[in-house]
Amino acid sequence: MGMKDRSILELEIAKLVSDILGETVGIEGARDTVPSWDSLRHVEVIFSFEEAYGLRLTESEMASLRSVKDLAERTMKG
Amino acid sequence: MRHSYQLEGEAYRLRPIGDADADFIVALRGQDIRARFLNRISLSVESQLEWLSAYYGRENDYYFVVEKKRDNTPEGLISLYDVDVRVGRAEWGRWIVAPASMAALESVTLLLDFAFTRLGLAEVYSNTIAGNAAVNSFHDGCGFRRGALQRGRFKIDDQVHDAIRHECTGDEWKEIKPHLATKALRIAKRINSHA
Numbered sequence: 001m002g003m004k005d006r007s008i009l010e011l012e013i014a015k016l017v018s019d020i021l022g023e024t025v026g027i028e029g030a031r032d033t034v035p036s037w038d039s040l041r042h043v044e045v046i047f048s049f050e051e052a053y054g055l056r057l058t059e060s061e062m063a064s065l066r067s068v069k070d071l072a073e074r075t076m077k078g
Numbered sequence: 079m080r081h082s083y084q085l086e087g088e089a090y091r092l093r094p095i096g097d098a099d100a101d102f103i104v105a106l107r108g109q110d111i112r113a114r115f116l117n118r119i120s121l122s123v124e125s126q127l128e129w130l131s132a133y134y135g136r137e138n139d140y141y142f143v144v145e146k147k148r149d150n151t152p153e154g155l156i157s158l159y160d161v162d163v164r165v166g167r168a169e170w171g172r173w174i175v176a177p178a179s180m181a182a183l184e185s186v187t188l189l190l191d192f193a194f195t196r197l198g199l200a201e202v203y204s205n206t207i208a209g210n211a212a213v214n215s216f217h218d219g220c221g222f223r224r225g226a227l228q229r230g231r232f233k234i235d236d237q238v239h240d241a242i243r244h245e246c247t248g249d250e251w252k253e254i255k256p257h258l259a260t261k262a263l264r265i266a267k268r269i270n271s272h273a
Contacts, residue, residue: 035211039175039182040219043261059272062265063178 010072016052017068020044030067080134083196085142085188088266090181092142092156092188095133099143100126102152106174138162140192144175144185148270153179156189158202166200168193173204180269184262186220187255194248201248205231205241217244221254 010027018025021036031037037045046062049055053075057065065071085092095103100123108121133139138161144154154175161168170189175182193199205228206213218224222244231241246254 031212036215038212038216038219040216040258040261043180043183043265047264059180059269060178062268063180 006072006076009075010068012052013049013071013075014068016048017045017071020048025068027068027072030069032066079137079139081140083140083142083192085192086147087184087188088263089147089269090153090184090188090266091145091147092185092192093145095130095141095143095155097127097130099152100130102143103155106152106155106176109177138168141172142189144179144181146179146181146269153181154185156185158189158193158197161197161199163197163199166198168197168199168202170202170204171206180265182216183258184266187258187262190246190251191255194251199248201245203243203245205243207232207234208240208242214242214244217242220258221250222246223250 007027014025014027014029017029017037020041021034023034023036025034025037029037031042046057046065049071050057055075055078057074061074065074081094083092083094103126104121104123133141136159139157139159140161141157141159142155143152144156145152155172156170156174157172158168158170159172170193173185175185190202193202203225204217204222206217208214208227223246225243225245228241228243230238232239
């Protein structure tokens with residue numbers, strides 16, 4: 001997947017996160033900088049992300065994927 | 079106090095804290111990126127043991143370690159304290175979950191269920207530094223009701239901070255619990271499937 005594809009992926013994931021949080025999150029969005037991306041909503045983000053990209057995250061990934069970029073990176077791994 | 083309550087959830091349990099957990103407390107508070115919002119305590123095992131010694135003497139204080147059931151790994155801390163059985167109220171807090179843990183939802187669900195079901199309290203509340211937006215967002219998202227702003231509630235490094243109080247009655251908990259428990263169960267199934 002090229003750079004352009006990754007950019008599109010990041011935009012898609014930013015949109016997915018934004019829809020759950022009810023506020024606009026950019027591609028730099030991360031749990032540490034977006035307060036509404038809290039522990040409760042992270043659960044919703046994770047399961048929506050899995051459903052959207054047909055992935056099944058491990059336990060450690062569920063906790064450690066903390067940003068739009070992390071999620072995009074995980075998607076590219078397949 | 080030296081209580082003996084062990085609260086079993088689906089993927090996590092809450093168990094009584096003990097002296098053997100002092101190392102864990104120090105490590106957890108040290109790694110927490112939100113430590114700037116915690117009441118400062120000296121990050122040494124000795125000071126923790128001293129703190130725990132005083133805690134054992136308080137009759138209205140229940141301090142728990144959040145532990146993964148699968149392998150007994152400690153992943154967090156949570157407490158119910160200032161328990162006033164006369165009026166049926168208590169504060170919950172001292173809540174920290176390791177950044178790499180998914181124990182947040184189940185730990186809160188277990189603690190509040192303990193407060194209302196086992197202790198029969200009428201109301202619990204929490205005080206969170208107003209600037210700790212992520213934790214306040216969590217409380218709001220759970221459905222806990224915002225109470226009065228607690229002016230100057232915390233003092234950290236000589237800085238005074240206001241706190242946002244969130245409250246929850248037993249009746250409100252009956253409404254809130256199913257939503258939290260459903261999400262916690264979904265996480266628990268995944269964690270247990272990795273065993």
